[in-house]
Amino acid sequence: MTEQSRRSYDLLLENIEADLRSGAISLGDQLPGERTLAETYGISRASVREGIRILDAMGVLRSSSGSGPKSGAVIISEPSAGLSSALRLHMASRRLPVADIVQTRILLETWAAAAATDLPPSDAADTALAGAAALLEAMDAPGIDREMFHELDTRFHVALSSLAGNAVIETMMASLSGAISGYVRDAVDNMDNWPAVMTQLQRQHHGIYDAVASRRGDEAAALLREHIEWFHAQIPREEKTEGSDER
Template sequence: MKNYELVLHRVEADLAAGRLRIGERLPGERVLAEQLGISRPSVREAVRVLEAMGVVRTATGSGPEAGAVIVAEPVSPLTAVLRLHLATNHLPMNDVVQTRILLESWAAREAAGRQVDSGELKLADDLLDQMDAPDLSPEEFHLLDAEFHVALSGLAGNVLIAAVMASLRSAIHGYVLAAVPNLTDWEATTVGLRSEHRAIVKAIRAGTPDDAAELVTAHIRGFYQAARLNTAP
């Protein structure tokens, strides 16, 4: 085991045992180095890894805000990992599509089953209204679309699902935009997507889980097929 990994295991154990909590500060470099019998550069390396993982946020100096503070920011690190694997073709687009269908149809089914109220659906409704604005560019439309899908996933009440969805949508944003020229009629596509979005929200609002899940599945699969991103035979 590398020296910096000793720090990672120590932080993991302390978090699991409740000895460290979100908002608390890690022990200083010197303290951790002495406790674990490693060098201070190894501790610094571990802190950089923890920061990249979204587990700590660091600030330099000697004031009350200095040091490494425990946070919970999983979206950015997950997005970075997904982007890198997509760039190296380690994540086939077909697998991405299937994962989206699996997660989003489950989330829609859960949201409809728990009968969310109008207040919980307000963000999704607002995003739909924004997508109705005329003359949106493809990038503007897809950014709103991404927010909409993440908002729907959040209605299921599962924090991890919402984080994974936010990372996945952000990671594939470039691929979706690159496929816009493959669409035969962009305006007609946006009309169809907006209609499908509203049908999904209607099913969730009505508390019909099967309908909500089926509509999400058809919506995702239909777009990827139209954009020729889904190359499965």
């Protein structure tokens, strides 16, 4: 890729950002076709295609073929998708150790648990708590397999983080969880003592939920830290080193 083509698709990204800021385009809007975008921004159609692919990967738009209102490039907003992908790639390169991702997750989750108690009750919080309770019930189902437990576990933690009412924290939590999802899934699949580990995780989840629901923020934060650190301590050291370049 040449420097000129890089500057060209950057121009598209900058103009899309400016149009979003100004309100010229909004969520759900369909972008014009390649030819129109190229003419509007004075760049080649190849640069337009490259810019659209990047915005798609970033979770800013959804691109699909065909015709009709749902075809072409439609403005969306899924920030955690793009962040998760970027984090996973940098973790794979050993640039971002899993241990650091886990520590960041602890910081965010414990802050969110404590901050949630300072907010007045709301319908949104009640909905999030109800969702977390449903996830707990699903994780307690007899015979639940490892993959489903892991998926529900991830959603449970993101749901709790949403109680702080901070969209950036919630997005970052979803991104961090997505970034280490493969690492955690592999670890869970290789645990010979998984039934005992799962039982302990279930107990911990219920304790965390009870503290959050009762608005005992400091206790919830302490339990979350203990829970996350305990689980990662169960992962064999060789897997940590291979997956994280742990320092």
